[in-house]
Amino acid sequence: MAVYTDITETELSVFLTGYDLGELRSYRGIAEGSENSNFVLHTGKGEFILTLYEKRVEEADLPFFLGLMQHLALKGITCPLPVARSDGSLIGRLAGRPAAIITFLEGIWPRRPTAPQCREVGKALAGMHLASADFTLSRPNALSVEGWRKLWAGARERSGEVDTGLKEEIDRDFELFAHAWPADLPSGVIHADLFPDNVFFLGDKLSGLIDFYFACNDFYAYDVATCLNAWCFEKDGAFNITKGAALLSGYESVRPLSGREKDALPVLARGSALRFTLTRLYDWLTIPDGALVQKRDPMEFVRRWRFHRQVVSATEYGLIPA
Ligand SMILES: Nc1ncnc2c1ncn2[C@@H]1O[C@H](COP(=O)(O)OP(=O)(O)OP(=O)(O)O)[C@@H](O)[C@H]1O
Numbered sequence: 183m184a185v186y187t188d189i190t191e192t193e194l195s196v197f198l199t200g201y202d203l204g205e206l207r208s209y210r211g212i213a214e215g216s217e218n219s220n221f222v223l224h225t226g227k228g229e230f231i232l233t234l235y236e237k238r239v240e241e242a243d244l245p246f247f248l249g250l251m252q253h254l255a256l257k258g259i260t261c262p263l264p265v266a267r268s269d270g271s272l273i274g275r276l277a278g279r280p281a282a283i284i285t286f287l288e289g290i291w292p293r294r295p296t297a298p299q300c301r302e303v304g305k306a307l308a309g310m311h312l313a314s315a316d317f318t319l320s321r322p323n324a325l326s327v328e329g330w331r332k333l334w335a336g337a338r339e340r341s342g343e344v345d346t347g348l349k350e351e352i353d354r355d356f357e358l359f360a361h362a363w364p365a366d367l368p369s370g371v372i373h374a375d376l377f378p379d380n381v382f383f384l385g386d387k388l389s390g391l392i393d394f395y396f397a398c399n400d401f402y403a404y405d406v407a408t409c410l411n412a413w414c415f416e417k418d419g420a421f422n423i424t425k426g427a428a429l430l431s432g433y434e435s436v437r438p439l440s441g442r443e444k445d446a447l448p449v450l451a452r453g454s455a456l457r458f459t460l461t462r463l464y465d466w467l468t469i470p471d472g473a474l475v476q477k478r479d480p481m482e483f484v485r486r487w488r489f490h491r492q493v494v495s496a497t498e499y500g501l502i503p504a
């Protein structure tokens with residue numbers, strides 16, 4: 183569930199006086215999502231999404247996230263446009279939380295992505311990379327190798343509760359990343375969490391990218407690797423090379439990958455799978471049952487990570503050799 187902070191009609195109506203959105207006609211909490219509290223608002227000017235930022239989003243990062251969405255939306259990327267308050271700011275306060283209103287996007291996220299949808303997401307990701315190149319704010323990726331080490335320190339001793347042998351296996355990967363993680367690939371602003379539940383479609387047509395709350399500066403190819411992990415594995419854990427090829431060719435139709443980026447894909451995909459393993463593992467082991475944060479199965483990503491450890495070339499992801 184994703185309404186952690188409840189709001190009353192009165193406080194919402196008062197909050198809306200800070201915007202030029204007309205009167206409040208109705209509102210409802212949204213059950214999906216796991217980090218923040220989200221509501222659909224119906225106002226005199228149409229439908230909007232209201233987000234109350236919960237503890238896991240740093241308030242200091244909000245100008246980056248909302249500024250990025252504004253930058254991308256104004257450049258024609260199908261993502262929400264933050265609605266400015268009457269004083270020009272994008273961030274307000276409601277029920278003791280930082281809060282923002284963004285435009286509502288039509289569409290449904292794909293429960294079982296198809297190859298054409300993978301191609302569309304590849305194209306959209308590359309479009310986002312190009313469109314964000316002149317965004318002036320930056321935010322380091324707190325969830326790159328050093329961030330993973332911190333998560334691992336908090337989960338390592340109890341990792342055997344999830345899978346025996348994981349402790350030694352993950353320790354070995356940290357030794358590898360210490361020297362094999364790329365030092366300088368083309369970089370810029372990346373989405374960093376472009377999973378199917380953050381992409382809306384109307385049929386096979388992509389209608390929206392949402393949830394920029396992990397966006398940061400890192401390698402573009404790392405974002406591609408995360409999409410391979412998030413979009414191209416089947417429920418039974420098998421990698422679907424047709425979907426991989428569709429995603430990569432869609433990406434390259436907009437922004438071709440360099441030879442160095444292609445060579446780095448296996449290590450980036452391995453690192454990205456470890457990143458989602460570790461965030462999930464950490465939550466699995468540290469968040470009490472019944473708490474409000476939704477826990478996701480770390481083993482789903484352990485299996486993907488193990489797959490990438492066997493990969494020697496990006497052709498195994500469906501990349502056509504140059
Ligand atoms: N601009 C939008 N237009 C339409 N629906 C939206 C929009 N933004 C969010 N939603 C709805 O709210 C849900 C949760 O949004 P979001 O993914 O941003 O939340 P979150 O709490 O950050 O979750 P998580 O990080 O777990 O994905 C989405 O699945 C979608 O149903």
Ligand SMILES: N[C@@H](CCO)C(=O)O
Pocket residue numbers: 375377458461462478
């Ligand atoms: N996409 C992440 C959750 C954070 O948005 C995961 O599947 O672990």
